[in-house]
Amino acid sequence: MIQLKEVVKIYQSKSGNVKAVDTVDLDIKQGEIFGIIGYSGAGKSSLIRLLNGLEKPTSGSIEVAGQRIDKIGGRELRKARQEISMIFQHFNLLWSRTVRENIAFPLEIVGVKKESRDKRVAELIKLVGLEGREDAYPAQLSGGQKQRVGIARALANNPKVLLCDEATSALDPQTTDSILELLVDINERLGLTIVLITHEMHVIRKICHQVAVMEEGRVVEQGEVLQVFKKPQQSITKRFVKQVTEPEDTKATVEHLLELYPKGRVVQLTFVGDAAEQPLITNIIRHFEVEVNILQGKISQTQSGSYGTLFIHMDGNDLEVERAVSYIQNQQVEVEVILNA
CATH class of the missing domain: 3.30.70.260 (ACT domain)
Structure with a gap:
């Protein structure tokens, strides 16, 4: 489903070049929940932005859902992004729109007719557990409810891949667990491939099948979560594992x-x-x-x-x-x- 080969991302700055992603290889299978963990500055945010074409790699290849994301642009990239949705740490909702209108927004953009749009929005509201809150505005919602709106909106166009950028970092522990349980439910029901970045090992432990550990732009360790917990090889991985074990x-x-x-x-x-x-x-x-x-x-x-x-x-x-x-x-x-x- 997702394949990265020798991906490098270098940013140019006045003080010199910064290599945010350094020769990364990843192979993420369809239907997996794949976690990328690292401390601030590890390069994980840059990596996830490469997956949907928000950034272009300096070198290397990126294939997502059959598309070479690193090679396409314009209309072709916009079409490819309909299959690669994203949710964010701070929700990024439209504050002047209701729950229903926020979820409908991506369907409006691609020209879905109102009748079909309303039907799809109703399905998504039920899926994420927001019945009764359809006409509420973001300011009237809790953090967990806002993230549920973000998830529903991301699923509107039936994507094949869902990218999660620190999606639970702004939430309290109990709400975090409820959002993680929702992501697992969506993964199992829809067969959706989920890639999430985080600095919290609890998130990896709770829902991921595979994990990659990043440090200074490189993937220093990766594998099945249980095996990484069992025998962490790198010192940074050992520190993460100790957070929860x-x-x-x-x-x-x-x-x-x-x-x-x-x-x-x-x-x-x-x-x-x-x-x-x-x-x-x-x-x-x-x-x-x-x-x-x-x-x-x-x-x-x-x-x-x-x-x-x-x-x-x-x-x-x-x-x-x-x-x-x-x-x-x-x-x-x-x-x-x-x-x-």
Whole structure:
């Protein structure tokens, strides 16, 4: 559905050239929810603007829904954009138009007759859950409702691709989750390919099938979300993963443990997929003569399954502790000894 080959984007400025996108290769399949994550200045906003032709690459090729976006312009590009819609962080609604009129706007532009237009708008209002708010103006809507209008408007022309530019950054956590759930529903119902950029790993974890991590214009890591969570390779990816998988006070807990437990081991367990559902701690206590204290932990759900970390303290005979650790490893759970006192 979307293919980028050796894409480079250089901006010229008085202080010199800035390489915002540096030799990026991506292959996004039809029907995927593909996340691009990075901190400010990583190049992700420039990259998403390249996908719908708002920017042209300095070099490389970009194909979206069968069209070479980097090669076309004018009327041909405007036609191609009907299949590539976009939603924005700050909604970009027409404040003098009602919900119904905002959603109808792209249909008016392409000359859809009023009867067909009204029918399509009614379908979209129902799809995004805005029944009863059709005649409200943007100033009368909550942030989440405004973004639902933006999503409905983006879907008006039945696009094949939906680009999301930090679409939940201006929303509170609860509203963010409701918008992400709506995007998943749209993806499943319509088979729509969704590409979203974000600096929040929670967004990636919640809805994406694949993720690309950007740093200084380059894609430094990419893959299936669950696998990236399981074995992040780059330091920036590890920082992002820790946002949602590891409690913030891990270091403090381990230091405090040195005072509470002068002997024994502090062990970090990493669960992926079915392993997260096992009664692991119960089985350890039943089968081995060790004391186990659960310190802290967190399990996160991804589109491909569960991922979690658990910190425990184990104490007992050295041989029994070793046997317990070996047992854990045989359950397809990764084990890292954090403290061995």
